[in-house]
Amino acid sequence: MKVRILIMPKEGLLDPQGRAVTELLTSKGYKIESAKVGKVIEMEVDDSVDIEEIAKKYLVNPLIESYKVEKE
C-alpha cells in the first residue's frame, strides 16, 4: 500500500522556513497566516509493515517534530 508520513515542526517551536514563507507571501500582499514547513515521506510498503514503528524509530525526532500517517 502507499503511505505518506507528514513530519512537522512541533507547535511553538522555531520554524524558520515557515516564518520565511509567511513573511514573503504577506509582503507580496497575500492574505495568509502561520505557514509551517515540514517534510513528507511517501513510500510503497508491504501490508505487514508497521508504519508507526518506522516513524518513531527512524524518521521522526519527537523532541522537535510531530507526525501524521496517511494511507491511500
Next chain:
Amino acid sequence: MKVRILIMPKEGLLDPQGRAVTELLTSKGYKIESAKVGKVIEMEVDDSVDIEEIAKKYLVNPLIESYKVEKE
C-alpha cells in the same frame, strides 16, 4: 481555509534523501519500496488567495519539483 502544498522531487530525478530512507529501512528488514522525501507547506489562507499562483511563483521549482495542493 487550511491548505497543504506537497512538493516532491520529480520522477526520475535524484532524490538522495528518499534513497537514504529506502536503503536504511530495507537494511533493517522492512519491506518498503521507492521512498520519496519532499517538503510540505501547511498554511491558513483567505479564500481569495490563489494557491496555484503562490505555488508556481514562489514555492516550487518546476525544473526539479512537482507539487500537489490539498484543501481541508
